[in-house]
Amino acid sequence: MKSAVYTKAGQVGLAEIDRPQIEAPDDAIIRIVRTCVCGSDLWSYRNPEIEEGHSNSGHEAIGIVEEVGEAVTTVKPGDFVIAPFTHGCGQCDACRAGYDGTCDRHIDTNWSGGVQAEYIRFHFANWALVKIPGQPSDYSEGMLKSLLTLADVMPTGYHAARVANVQKGDKVVVIGDGAVGQCAVIAAKMRGASQIVLMSRHEDRQQMALESGATAVVAERGEEGITKVREILGGGADVALECVGTEVAVEQALGVLHNGGRMGFVGVPHYNNRALGSTFAQNISVAGGAASVTTYDKQVLLKAVLDGDINPGRVFTSSYKLEDIDQAYKDMDERKTIKSMIVMD
Numbered sequence: 001m002k003s004a005v006y007t008k009a010g011q012v013g014l015a016e017i018d019r020p021q022i023e024a025p026d027d028a029i030i031r032i033v034r035t036c037v038c039g040s041d042l043w044s045y046r047n048p049e050i051e052e053g054h055s056n057s058g059h060e061a062i063g064i065v066e067e068v069g070e071a072v073t074t075v076k077p078g079d080f081v082i083a084p085f086t087h088g089c090g091q092c093d094a095c096r097a098g099y100d101g102t103c104d105r106h107i108d109t110n111w112s113g114g115v116q117a118e119y120i121r122f123h124f125a126n127w128a129l130v131k132i133p134g135q136p137s138d139y140s141e142g143m144l145k146s147l148l149t150l151a152d153v154m155p156t157g158y159h160a161a162r163v164a165n166v167q168k169g170d171k172v173v174v175i176g177d178g179a180v181g182q183c184a185v186i187a188a189k190m191r192g193a194s195q196i197v198l199m200s201r202h203e204d205r206q207q208m209a210l211e212s213g214a215t216a217v218v219a220e221r222g223e224e225g226i227t228k229v230r231e232i233l234g235g236g237a238d239v240a241l242e243c244v245g246t247e248v249a250v251e252q253a254l255g256v257l258h259n260g261g262r263m264g265f266v267g268v269p270h271y272n273n274r275a276l277g278s279t280f281a282q283n284i285s286v287a288g289g290a291a292s293v294t295t296y297d298k299q300v301l302l303k304a305v306l307d308g309d310i311n312p313g314r315v316f317t318s319s320y321k322l323e324d325i326d327q328a329y330k331d332m333d334e335r336k337t338i339k340s341m342i343v344m345d
Helices: 041-045 141-149 153-163 179-190 203-212 222-233 247-256 276-282 293-306 322-333
Strands: 002-008 011-016 028-036 061-068 080-083 119-122 130-132 171-175 195-199 216-218 237-242 257-265 285-288 316-321 339-343
Touching: 002 322, 011 322, 028 080, 028 141, 041 322, 061 119, 061 141, 080 293, 130 293, 141 153, 141 293, 141 316, 153 179, 153 237, 153 257, 153 285, 153 293, 171 179, 171 222, 171 247, 179 195, 179 203, 179 237, 195 203, 195 222, 203 216, 216 222, 222 247, 237 247, 247 257, 247 276, 257 276, 316 322, 322 339
Parallel strands: 171 195, 171 237, 195 216, 237 257, 257 285, 316 339
Antiparallel strands: 002 011, 028 061, 028 119, 028 339, 061 080, 080 130
């Protein structure tokens, strides 16, 4: 079968690899229908030390179950499913508390990889896979896009809002205008925010966020951006949602909050030296991590998509065949598209 691989920094190609097989009783083999490129994949794509032939870091898909291990009872061959990027067990303390993104039982094995391929082996499948009613042919392309977001970016945006406890009437600032930031805007609106300010420098992304529920946009950064946000909100924000993963973005998020505010961070951190002591004088609450994909899809998000209440699929602004995977990465890296979707035959 064909699978994307990194050929060198800034380049992705295809390799012929063995089709995955059932290896454990709770495995499932899934034929991919749609997959995509994540903003976090670009960190590997840009890595000058990436090894030629290294498996792609793709981790989002919807597809058809082809085969299941003997312990899998929740899905069967032929089912149309969301393959979350996380693999919670549903039974440990973390999962039962709604934090299956960091399952207690699957430490270091809880995340997908190599999903930009024709087939994948999804481990710990019994609880984590989310069944979609019907078959792909029952849905429009726009709906398939929204269903694909439920593998990562929509639950991740929702996770930022949930762990920061966005409540009705809150004033919210979203840091980051990529797919996760766009979904964080949707999530903040779902949870009743009265004002949602997106910090963005890109007109197309600003417009998308305004259509999804943002009430204002701030293009400035640093102290100038913080001042502008506070002018718009009439003071500091109740909540900041950090959807980038850099220390600069964290500084921006902390800067827009009033004392006693709350920050939810879901950008994969590319810093190791952020000291919590710096928030002590502000009484800031900080929470974040990997999204609880299965929990949110089963409890809230799949129904919201199927009912047409939210349309997160708009973040896919370009589509490609698997053979065009290098262009899919390149266009995201050059900000020519917000998020690249890969359409499988």
